[in-house]
Amino acid sequence: MNKLLAAKNIQKSYKSGGKTIHILRGVNIELRKGESQAIIGASGAGKSTFLHLLGALDRPDEGTIILDGSDYQKMSEPELASLRNRRIGFIYQFHHLLPEFSALENVMIPGIIQGGAQIKSPSDLISYIWRIFRPTIKANLFADLRARAENLLAELGLAERTTHRPAKLSGGEQQRVALARALINNPDIVLADEPTGNLDLSTGDKVLEVILQNTVGKGKSLILVTHNPDLAARLGGIHLLKNGILQRQ
Ligand SMILES: Nc1ncnc2c1ncn2[C@@H]1O[C@H](COP(=O)(O)OP(=O)(O)O)[C@@H](O)[C@H]1O
Ligand SMILES: [Mg+2]
Secondary structure, three states, X not given: OOEEEEEEEEEEEEEEOOEEEEEEEEEEEEEEOOOEEEEEOOOOOOHHHHHHHHOOOOOOOEEEEEEOOEEHHHOOHXXXXXXXXXXXXXXXOOOOOOOOOOHHHHHHHHHHHHOOOOOOOHHHHHHHHXXXXXXXXXXXXXXXXXXXXXXXXXXXXXXXXXXXXXXXXXXXXXXXXXXXXXXXXXXXXXXXXXXXXXXXXXXXXXXXHHHHHHOHHHOOEEEEEOOOHHHHOOOOOEEEEEOOEEEEO
């Protein structure tokens, strides 16, 4: 089996008001290259918590996560940051696009970070972008990144929307920009946390189609959290997160 991602015995709890709440009680999942899996479950079941752990955005209390041979537990924060930037594309329910930047700039940002910018805070990012948007020594790299971002947006049907800020885009368009941003560094895996949860059914359906075409359709892997069983049924497998345990349906 051409395994890309394996999570074993993942446990995570939160402390709240002196009490410990066990959210994940030993969760396992395996994913092959080019495979898609859906995670469903009630609100508060721990789906986002689990996806954040898979995305190396947080660390589990127990358990191991290995992405293509890289064991998160054995990696430093800078190594994890690089892994997140290069190998993982994350899409959120509320897209988290930066409101001050155009669609094109939002898509370019992970590429700018990969270009070696040290970004420790939003203000670093903003000052870096203003610097880089002036004529710069790295003009070729920048032009290449810009062309890739433009191509991606065009492929996602947004060629006419590159200069729009997020507030001027519809919900479906915002989610397609977020997909382009997740894809700009050509990740191996896309992790999508209810990316259609904020959209009407027909728009959500179209956005899922575009996500599928641009992930599994191009040999990448996808884990998608969704509330919608009809959408989940279009992926390669369905897992239900319940009482801290993930069960294949
Ligand atoms: N940082 C945190 N501190 C304390 N509790 C949290 C934190 N993050 C999530 N939780 C709690 O963990 C549970 C699972 O949350 P979440 O993973 O967001 O669920 P889901 O995505 O399935 O709706 C919820 O009860 C939530 O309130
Ligand atoms: Mg959630």
